[in-house]
Structures are given as structure tokens and as C-alpha cells.
Amino acid sequence: MSTTLTETKNNGMQQIPASGEATVYCPRFDIWETEDEMILYGDMPGVLPENLDIQYEGDQLTIHGKVCPRHDDIKFSYGEYGIGDYHRSFTVTEVVDADKISAELKHGVLTLHLPKSEKVRPRRIEVKSD
Amino acid sequence: MLATRWEPIAQMNRLRQEMDRLFDRWGDSRPLPYARSTFPPMNLWENDEQLFVEAELPGFALEDLEITVTGGNQLNINGERKAPEPEGGIWHRRERGFGRFSRSVELPGYVDSDCVSAEFKNGVLTITLPKREEVKPRRIEVKVS
Numbered sequence: 001m002s003t004t005l006t007e008t009k010n011n012g013m014q015q016i017p018a019s020g021e022a023t024v025y026c027p028r029f030d031i032w033e034t035e036d037e038m039i040l041y042g043d044m045p046g047v048l049p050e051n052l053d054i055q056y057e058g059d060q061l062t063i064h065g066k067v068c069p070r071h072d073d074i075k076f077s078y079g080e081y082g083i084g085d086y087h088r089s090f091t092v093t094e095v096v097d098a099d100k101i102s103a104e105l106k107h108g109v110l111t112l113h114l115p116k117s118e119k120v121r122p123r124r125i126e127v128k129s130d
Numbered sequence: 131m132l133a134t135r136w137e138p139i140a141q142m143n144r145l146r147q148e149m150d151r152l153f154d155r156w157g158d159s160r161p162l163p164y165a166r167s168t169f170p171p172m173n174l175w176e177n178d179e180q181l182f183v184e185a186e187l188p189g190f191a192l193e194d195l196e197i198t199v200t201g202g203n204q205l206n207i208n209g210e211r212k213a214p215e216p217e218g219g220i221w222h223r224r225e226r227g228f229g230r231f232s233r234s235v236e237l238p239g240y241v242d243s244d245c246v247s248a249e250f251k252n253g254v255l256t257i258t259l260p261k262r263e264e265v266k267p268r269r270i271e272v273k274v275s
Contacts, residue, residue: 005222026148028226034219041214043226045186045253070184070254071175077238080171081186108188108253111214 005031005038008060008089023084027065027110035122038094038114044086045108046070052105054112056098062089063110095119169231170207174238178267181237181259187211188253189226195250197257199243205257208232239265 030041044052047065055062065086095117104111170185183205187195195209213228241259248257 029223030214030221030226031223032214032216032219033222034216038222039216041226043188043253045188048252074175076173076175078172078174080173105252107191107250108186 005033005040005061006091006093008062008091023082024087025082025084026088027063027086029088035116037116038092038096040090040110040112040114042086042088042110042112043108044105044110046083047086047105047108047110049105052103052110054101054103056092056096056101056114059092060089061092061114063087063112065110168233169227170233172233172235174235176238176261179261181239181241181261183235183237183257183259185255186253187250187255190250190253190255192248192250195248195255197246197248199241199246199259202240202243202262203237204234205237205259206232206234207255 027042027044029043032039032041042063044065046067048068051066051068053062053064053066063086067083067085070083092114094114096114097117100113100115102113170187173184175182185207187209189211190209194211195207198206200206208231210230211228237259240262242262245260246257248255250256
């Protein structure tokens with residue numbers, strides 16, 4: 001199987017923007033591809049739509065979700081998970097119609113539609129007979 | 131189109147991040163050992179009046195969750211996350227989990243089960259559990275004779 005979306009690597013390290021000491025988490029993603037588009041589903045709980053930054057440049061798709069601190073100066077009695085920003089980037093080798101990219105954030109899940117450019121969509125070739 | 135490449139260093143890096151998330155860093159406090167394989171992970175804190183439990187449940191709706199308190203000090207959360215079913219294509223990547231879960235935790239004190247409230251915002255569930263009168267800290271008046 002071939003894939004048109006691969007994870008972006010930088011010497012094996014993810015490019016994580018410097019944000020002080022805060023931990024940046026890698027959100028989990030599902031990727032679905034149809035003839036017309038690619039759909040990315042990402043789990044990013046705690047991110048508000050206005051704090052989600054999605055950039056598509058060249059073949060790079062970068063998703064950064066800023067998580068506002070929910071608790072100030074609270075000492076957890078039990079702590080099982082950390083809270084921090086989310087960051088992930090993908091290399092898109094398919095030609096995407098950048099103007100038609102749409103994103104939706106609902107219940108902490110990002111749904112990102114990357115429509116394929118008209119040029120690369122498979123076309124059915126009509127065979128004419130005399 | 132590119133063939134899927136095997137990228138061990140990156141895979142390791144991702145694993146490390148997942149591990150960080152599981153075992154976490156809270157400064158000096160450590161996660162409980164039971165927590166490592168249970169879903170959803172929870173954070174718990176308290177003030178004098180209330181206990182708070184928070185869990186990240188992306189993709190759930192409040193109606194998909196059932197929250198109960200039994201015996202005054204056991205919190206149960208059940209729920210189901212349904213997988214999206216897009217049509218006419220293939221999955222390239224499946225990292226997210228789906229299905230039913232059920233988790234029960236013993237709370238560090240008795241709570242008033244009738245007054246438990248829950249809020250669900252952006253995939254983060256916060257449950258507020260008022261402490262029973264008898265477990266609230268009491269200020270002892272010291273009388274000077």
C-alpha cells in the first residue's frame with residue numbers, strides 16, 4: 001500500500017517549537033483517503049478552535065494546538081496525564097487544493113479535510129468507438 | 131505517491147512522547163501504579179469543600195457517558211466512542227482508539243452523591259464532587275481561659 005501522507009521528520013526529531021519548559025504532546029491521528037480528499041481525525045482534547053493553528057505550506061502540513069492552562073497552582077492528589085500543547089506535522093505528497101482545506105473542531109476532535117486538486121483526481125477516460 | 135517508509139528513530143521518538151504522557155511529569159508527585167493501563171487517565175485534586183476529577187475524553191458526547199457514584203466513595207465512568215465511518219476510501223493511519231470503556235476509582239473521601247455535577251468541554255470532562263460534612267476539614271477554636 002502506498003501513502004500520500006507521511007510524518008514529517010527532521011533528523012528523526014519532531015520539530016517542536018520552543019515553548020519554555022512546557023511539554024508538547026503528539027496527538028493521535030487517523031487518516032482516511034478517498035478519491036476526492038484526505039480526511040484527518042486528530043484527538044486534541046482541551047484545545048479551543050481559536051487556539052488551533054493549522055498551516056499548509058509546500059508539502060508540509062503543520063498542526064499546532066495551544067492548550068490554555070486549566071488549573072493554576074493546583075497540586076494534584078493523583079496525576080495520570082499531563083496537560084500541554086499539541087504539535088504534529090505531516091508531509092503531503094498529494095497535490096492538495098489549499099484554498100478548499102477545511103477544519104472542524106468538535107468535542108476535542110479535529111476533523112481536517114484536504115481536498116485533492118482537480119488535476120490529480122482520477123479520471124475516467126471515455127473510449128469511443130467508431 | 132510514496133511508499134510507507136520504516137522510520138525507526140521517529141517511531142522511537144513518538145513512543146517516548148507516549149510514554150511521557152503515560153508516566154508523566156508532575157514535578158515531584160507520581161502517578162499511581164494502577165493508572166498505567168486504564169482508560170481514561172484521570173487527574174484528581176481537591177479543596178476543602180470539593181473533590182475534582184478530570185479526564186480527557188475526545189470524541190465523546192456527554193450523552194455517551196454514564197457517571198455514577200456508588201457507596202459514597204466510588205466513582206464509575208462508562209462510555210463508548212464510536213468510530214467515524216467515512217465511505218469510499220481507505221485508512222492510511224489508525225492511531226486513535228474506539229469502543230466501550232468502564233473505569234471505577236475509589237475516591238479519597240466520602241462525597242455527597244446527590245450533588246455531583248459534571249461539565250464536558252472540548253473533550254475534557256470535569257466532575258465536581260462535594261465532600262460530605264464529616265470529611266470537610268474543621269477549624270478548631272482554641273479558647274483562652
